[in-house]
Amino acid sequence: MEKAGVLYEGKAKKIFETSEPGYLWVEFKDDTTAFDGLKKELLDDKGALNNQISSIFLELLAANGIATHYERLLDDKNMLVKRLHIIPVEVIVRNIVAGSMSKRLGVPEGTRLKQPVIEYCLKSDELHDPMINLHHIYALELASEEEMKSIQEQTYLINDVLVPYLEGRGIALVDFKLEFGRHSQEGVILGDEITPDSCRFWDISSGEKMDKDRFRRDLGGVTEAYREILKRLKEGES
Ligand code: C5P
Numbered sequence: 039m040e041k042a043g044v045l046y047e048g049k050a051k052k053i054f055e056t057s058e059p060g061y062l063w064v065e066f067k068d069d070t071t072a073f074d075g076l077k078k079e080l081l082d083d084k085g086a087l088n089n090q091i092s093s094i095f096l097e098l099l100a101a102n103g104i105a106t107h108y109e110r111l112l113d114d115k116n117m118l119v120k121r122l123h124i125i126p127v128e129v130i131v132r133n134i135v136a137g138s139m140s141k142r143l144g145v146p147e148g149t150r151l152k153q154p155v156i157e158y159c160l161k162s163d164e165l166h167d168p169m170i171n172l173h174h175i176y177a178l179e180l181a182s183e184e185e186m187k188s189i190q191e192q193t194y195l196i197n198d199v200l201v202p203y204l205e206g207r208g209i210a211l212v213d214f215k216l217e218f219g220r221h222s223q224e225g226v227i228l229g230d231e232i233t234p235d236s237c238r239f240w241d242i243s244s245g246e247k248m249d250k251d252r253f254r255r256d257l258g259g260v261t262e263a264y265r266e267i268l269k270r271l272k273e274g275e276s
Pocket of ligand 1: 136213
């Protein structure tokens with residue numbers, strides 16, 4: 039497996055073409071950003087931690103019959119994934135109120151929702167990922183009704199797998215962001231990452247934040263929290 043030219047460089051990941059058609063090489067960077075790149079820092083080991091954490095979650099989903107782009111780990115900072123045409127819609131799932139939902143609706147952080155909430159945002163850094171609804175998605179032809187039905191079904195299934203898995207490790211899955219893409223043979227499947235950069239994880243016993251909010255809110259101990267997440271995921275594996 040040879041790494042070829044850079045296809046795309048994002049804030050936290052760099053994507054390369056590979057010698058194998060249909061597969062991409064993903065490098066998880068140590069760069070950490072928030073507020074659309076306004077706040078930036080290099081955090082040692084963050085790339086390696088996110089690579090390993092995401093691989094564990096994506097393997098867990100595959101074991102539960104949910105197709106993802108994940109193929110295999112290449113080394114501590116790199117993974118091989120199937121090439122997808124990413125649908126430019128971020129899918130956010132909320133189990134407990136936090137972050138932008140708390141601000142927007144005036145509901146206190148920590149309020150447990152009676153049922154999961156799914157929100158959609160347009161993937162656009164320049165526009166700060168504005169929230170959109172299914173009408174926008176269909177009218178702007180971002181995805182078809184059939185694709186969104188499949189995305190919604192997969193999203194609920196993913197939440198149903200992740201919530202109890204994390205609870206068993208003392209972690210509450212507060213909210214998270216997913217991205218889906220079109221694969222040449224497999225239809226619409228899960229892409230991107232599942233990491234403490236893209237999820238809110240709270241320690242069930244102490245309520246401590248174990249995710250990127252530690253960076254966004256200057257709480258310190260960012261990589262320590264990510265390392266603790268990886269430790270708990272690995273402990274649970276044995
Ligand atoms: O900021 P907000 O409260 O809407 O974020 C909800 C969840 O989605 C959080 O877990 C956050 O980390 C994630 N998210 C993300 N990328 C974005 C927007 C939100 O990973 N562009």
